[in-house]
Amino acid sequence: MSTNNRAHPDPMPTTDRPKVTRGRHAGLVLRVSLAMLRQITGKTQVTVAEGSEIRQGDVSTLENREDLGGVRLDTLRRYVDALGGEVEINVVIGGRRYVITGAQVHE
Numbered sequence: 001m002s003t004n005n006r007a008h009p010d011p012m013p014t015t016d017r018p019k020v021t022r023g024r025h026a027g028l029v030l031r032v033s034l035a036m037l038r039q040i041t042g043k044t045q046v047t048v049a050e051g052s053e054i055r056q057g058d059v060s061t062l063e064n065r066e067d068l069g070g071v072r073l074d075t076l077r078r079y080v081d082a083l084g085g086e087v088e089i090n091v092v093i094g095g096r097r098y099v100i101t102g103a104q105v106h107e
Contacts, residue, residue: 034079041083051082095101 040046049056062079077087089100
């Protein structure tokens with residue numbers, strides 16, 4: 001009988017794992033790329049493209065960007081919606097973190 005302690009092998013190579021850091025302004029922060037989020041949710045680029053109405057090639061380009069600074073918010077929202085998630089925008093001012101919600105505050 002094998003003495004392997006790992007019941008389920010980890011599908012994500014060590015270099016592709018999310019980075020957990022302690023943020024200056026908040027507790028633990030899980031930093032992941034868009035491709036990691038997609039893999040975590042078990043989606044393919046094709047299913048994300050279909051669910052977001054973004055072309056598969058554009059999904060690939062979006063996932064491989066070094067910086068999301070030039071990405072339109074509606075594009076990011078459609079991508080995340082296709083993963084089954086939602087986008088929140090956090091702003092840090094004077095050491096305090098705020099979540100931008102639009103004109104009305106939702107609890």
